[in-house]
Amino acid sequence: MNAADIMTPDVICAGPDTALPELIRLMLDNAISAVPILDEGRLVGVVSEGDLLRRAETGTEAHPSYWIALITSTDQLAADYVRAHGRKAGEVMTHDVVTVDDSTPLAEVARLLEERRIKRLPVLRDGRLVGIVSRRDLLRALASRLNAPPASAEDRAIRDAFYAELSRQPWTDQAASINAMVVDGVVHLWGYAPKGIRRQAVVVVAENIPGVRLVEDHLQDPRTFDPLDRPNWPSPTPP
Helix, strand or coil: EHHHHHCCCCCCCCCCCHHHHHHHHHHHHCCCCCCEECCCCEEEEEEEHHHHCCCHHHHHCCCCCCHHHCCCCCCHHHHHHHHHHHHHHHHEEECCCEEEECCHHHHHHHHHHHHHHEEEEEECCCCCCEEEEEEHHHHHHHHHHHHCCCCCCCHHHHHHHHHHHHHHCCCCCCCHHHEEEEECCCCEEEEEEECCCHHHHHHHHHHCCCCCEEEEECCCHHHHHCHCCCCHHHHHHHH
């Protein structure tokens, strides 16, 4: 298995000039904890909840002691000020983003998440963002595959067909938060979708993909999500 098999596609993104209030609204409305920042289609950074912890508006801005300030470079002090007072995504984002290709084996994904102590990794194909893989996605993959055979080429084709059909529907504004995993013809739907007819429609899309034997609905209502239990940033065009 590789990153493409478990990643959340259709990532919700923003640009460097996106105003901070709009960026925060994106995160809250879509129940995500980070937003990749794209400039002319290329990933240039990520804004996560952690990037917004130390803000002047909330009184949480860091104030180094006199002695700490003496041994801290002026460039670093200026960078800290920009992060605490910046008004645009490009001013508060983390620039040095660790990424993986869509063909990266899951063992390497897990190693990077553990060694870098990060919660998520943007997934690239030919330098373009095609998804995000998080610690939670690895847990979902484990839950879907315990006592089950490995994912086959047919399972991957089912997953691709599901996202292709979902992207064609005018009611799929919540598709960004849906991560489908397929094991032996069984589609496991994880993520967030509002209760009611639209959630039912997502299930029906999966049920009608050729080769699907069963659909397991694990979706949660985004209106009831716990922000402390939301690791990603799960969303452009499916892979």
